[in-house]
Amino acid sequence: MKFPPSFSKQDIHPIKVLLFIVFLFIIVSTNLYMEFMPDDTFIHIGYAKDIGEGKGYSFAGNKTYGSTSPLWPPCIAGLAAMHIDLEHAARLWSFLFSIASLLLMYHVVHLRLSVPVSLSASCLLGCNAYFLRWSLTGMESTAACFFMLLLTYLLFQEKRGAVHVIVYFIIGLSPLLRPEFYLFILVYFFSRFINRPIKDYAVKLLIAIIPSILWNAFAFLYYGTLVPTTFAVKAGDTFLSTELGTLIRSAKLFLSGNLIELCVILLALFLLSLRFRHTRKNAASHILPSEYVIIIMWITLFYAYYILKNVTIISRYSLVVIPLVIIISLALLTDVCEQFHLSQRASHFLLAVVVSLSLLVHSLYTYYIVKPDADSFAHGFQREYRKIASLLSSEKHTNESVALSDVGLIGVYSGLRIYDLVGLVDKDRLHFSNKKAYLIGKKPNYLIVHGEFSIDELKNDSVSVQEIYAAQIAGLGINQKGNIIVHVYKLFWKE
Numbered sequence: 001m002k003f004p005p006s007f008s009k010q011d012i013h014p015i016k017v018l019l020f021i022v023f024l025f026i027i028v029s030t031n032l033y034m035e036f037m038p039d040d041t042f043i044h045i046g047y048a049k050d051i052g053e054g055k056g057y058s059f060a061g062n063k064t065y066g067s068t069s070p071l072w073p074p075c076i077a078g079l080a081a082m083h084i085d086l087e088h089a090a091r092l093w094s095f096l097f098s099i100a101s102l103l104l105m106y107h108v109v110h111l112r113l114s115v116p117v118s119l120s121a122s123c124l125l126g127c128n129a130y131f132l133r134w135s136l137t138g139m140e141s142t143a144a145c146f147f148m149l150l151l152t153y154l155l156f157q158e159k160r161g162a163v164h165v166i167v168y169f170i171i172g173l174s175p176l177l178r179p180e181f182y183l184f185i186l187v188y189f190f191s192r193f194i195n196r197p198i199k200d201y202a203v204k205l206l207i208a209i210i211p212s213i214l215w216n217a218f219a220f221l222y223y224g225t226l227v228p229t230t231f232a233v234k235a236g237d238t239f240l241s242t243e244l245g246t247l248i249r250s251a252k253l254f255l256s257g258n259l260i261e262l263c264v265i266l267l268a269l270f271l272l273s274l275r276f277r278h279t280r281k282n283a284a285s286h287i288l289p290s291e292y293v294i295i296i297m298w299i300t301l302f303y304a305y306y307i308l309k310n311v312t313i314i315s316r317y318s319l320v321v322i323p324l325v326i327i328i329s330l331a332l333l334t335d336v337c338e339q340f341h342l343s344q345r346a347s348h349f350l351l352a353v354v355v356s357l358s359l360l361v362h363s364l365y366t367y368y369i370v371k372p373d374a375d376s377f378a379h380g381f382q383r384e385y386r387k388i389a390s391l392l393s394s395e396k397h398t399n400e401s402v403a404l405s406d407v408g409l410i411g412v413y414s415g416l417r418i419y420d421l422v423g424l425v426d427k428d429r430l431h432f433s434n435k436k437a438y439l440i441g442k443k444p445n446y447l448i449v450h451g452e453f454s455i456d457e458l459k460n461d462s463v464s465v466q467e468i469y470a471a472q473i474a475g476l477g478i479n480q481k482g483n484i485i486v487h488v489y490k491l492f493w494k495e
Contacts, residue, residue, distance in 0.1 A: 033136045070176050225427075271339075303321075382409070
């Protein structure tokens, strides 16, 4: 595949433009999302807090395998050991990986495409509504984005020359940030074993799986299981159980996060198919080099897995494949320009149109949907749950506990033992048939609910209930609109 030539040095200074893109990203992201932190961030912080305090890999004292991103809490704890506040440490990691992703995006795309296209790729990633949303949250999402680009770098770079073995080891860390990388790495090495002798990649595969082997050995010895409770709760154990509502929400997310890029991909494939309709060669293989076929497989398998497992894909999950969609869209756009013999000026004009449209769409989506939702969450849930944590901390007595569904903030700041109604950070929850049985079995001192459990189910001769706090807050996400009322109850169990 050939591509239009890069601008000359007199036309553009790519590093300066790239740094300008990064600077704009920093300005925009820090002004948009300085307050927003999802409750899941505080689950990571809770694990990091226990690690730093020498309590082991646990959450609020619960020794439970409750994280599908086990590398993230130790990273936060490492920064906290340098006397950085835990929340700031989490935010700093996600922000640094955001910037690193923009820089790596340019480098990866420039392995195959021209300077203007590479700069456009960084710009498209930086202005993506979801990339902006998660850039300062303290979640592992932008780190997953970075590792996806690093895996793509490996895919592209191997055709250009040898890759140092340390890259394979670093890639091997990625499943400890997001479990989807087990699938991505499997597809990568499978594609290599098909095209090359197994001996060429056997050692590289071994190096790549060392981190996963070490972690899973630790998890089995420490927790007694290889399966995180988060996976058991969210993913279940069967395929082909997709519900229409889950499928629709996942489709909405896919379209909203990649609308312009998807339009470019579909249009480019249509035009290229027309171009090759009279040839005897297979059009698909003529249009897409093997590297791009692998990238499309990564994207397809990611969405297929979550849809078949009936897990709603949320924006921070999908962030891992957004760079891939951008790369494919720009590669196909470039190929269209070549196949239809467009001039360099016309090619650059089309590129500018695509980038401008994407900036417009993501700006509208950010300001009318994503940012209002984040602000609503920060001003509602975050602030109220901090108040509740402070209230519980002030009432705390020895060995007291609280049961709730959203365990992050309360687990970090209340000082109480946590009983998780969902079961993400308490494996014992899975041993009870329902929330009522779990509460009766655990007998917590406090209960926090917002509609997922009716207190009337618990009222009986064995317990009396006193409401000590209530607040109305906005819904908990884009898919959950409307106000909800949070109730905090004190429970008095009778012997």
